[in-house]
Amino acid sequence: MEQSGTSALLKGAVQDLASGVVSALRGGGHTRVVLPAATDGGAGELTLAAVRVLGADAMLPCLLLRTPPDPGDVAVFRKAVEAYPPREDAAPTVRWSHWGMARALRRIDPSFASGPSDEPGTAWLDEAEWQSLTHQLAVLAPLAVPAGDCAVSRAAGRRPVDVARGFVRAVRRRDWRQAAGAGRWLTLLPGVPDTLGLESGLDFVELMSGDDPLVALHVQAARLMRTGALV
The missing domain is CATH 1.25.40 (Serine Threonine Protein Phosphatase 5, Tetratricopeptide repeat)
Structure with a gap:
């Protein structure tokens, strides 16, 4: 108790x-x-x-x-x-x-x-299936910042399509926190498919999550980074 x-x-x-x-x-x-x-x-x-x-x-x-x-x-x-x-x-x-x-x-x-x-190692990320990769990156979303190069960001940068798949999966599963964290990463990654519709997708995630401040944090961070905020 x-x-x-x-x-x-x-x-x-x-x-x-x-x-x-x-x-x-x-x-x-x-x-x-x-x-x-x-x-x-x-x-x-x-x-x-x-x-x-x-x-x-x-x-x-x-x-x-x-x-x-x-x-x-x-x-x-x-x-x-x-x-x-x-x-x-x-x-x-x-x-x-x-x-x-x-x-x-x-x-x-x-x-x-x-x-x-x-930096700690990232072998566990490099070997992860795309579902697990997205989950782990969402947990580490605070590392997703402009000019925040590190082994985790480089691992994510090598697999933008996998992270995009994970974002879509999280939305379909209504896992709003994972979707918001993955979307924050996708804001920074090169090679994200244009067909993903990330901006409207993040708006949808924030709307559907209700008043969850952890979702709002990642979505607002993504918006700021999209407009050119620098770390």
Whole structure:
């Protein structure tokens, strides 16, 4: 029961954080996400865990919109990076998520000199069937940013048709989060079939997902990248 309650709290915290990112990406005269202060105690741990789940996207507004980051947000983000290093037996997606957070932090906070700089491997992606590839890329959608070259983006770039197939499959299965993550990648990939109708497809995904802030985050990021936002 306690574990279930904690999971519900974390889910709510992640959704609240994603909503803040979406609001900042949409404008409103600000780019601060307003991360809750990560003080000692349960509330602070929940904040750090939520930032870790959202990954580098917690800092996406200041990166995509090219504005100075808020020092308070940076402090919380840095604490999340330092507090949750991947374990030795961590899954590849966990390692890549942490790598992406460290990369984002180095870009916005030059004083940060720790964290992984060497990229994890991508053999598991290169060998994946197109369905699994799309799923894994959707999980790693925070790595889908302009000028964000890495082994994952290169692996995706070698298989644009497979990712497009995965996007269509996710839409048909009504897996809106996977579709939004895949669509975000497709916005950046060369060789995407014109017949896919990606822009209208992402509009449809956002509409059908209701008020899911995680879907809205990826769709809004894709829109900004399509209009030339740079990281």
